[in-house]
Amino acid sequence: MNVSSKSFNWIRTYTPWEQAQIWREKQRLAREDFETASSTASSTFLNVSQNLASGLGTIAAQRAYDRVQAKVKSVVNKQA
Numbered sequence: 001m002n003v004s005s006k007s008f009n010w011i012r013t014y015t016p017w018e019q020a021q022i023w024r025e026k027q028r029l030a031r032e033d034f035e036t037a038s039s040t041a042s043s044t045f046l047n048v049s050q051n052l053a054s055g056l057g058t059i060a061a062q063r064a065y066d067r068v069q070a071k072v073k074s075v076v077n078k079q080a
Helices: 017-077
Strands: none
Touching: none
16 A cells, blocks of 8 residues: 655745745734724823813812802801
8 A cells, every 4th residue: 555645736835035024014014003002092091091180170179169159158147
């Protein structure tokens, strides 16, 4: 019984130069994906930070306003 192996000679293999170019292209695409994701995350964190600061400022202003109103109300009630 004779066993022979079949080879796929019709499949083109890449030259080392082509393999290097393919690898560089994959690295470039991966870097672009990372930079896009990084930029998106960075801008999202910046927006969250700004919204937090704005919200805290609004709360502080509202509490100060409420304190002033309470003080005015107490003064008016004392005079009446």
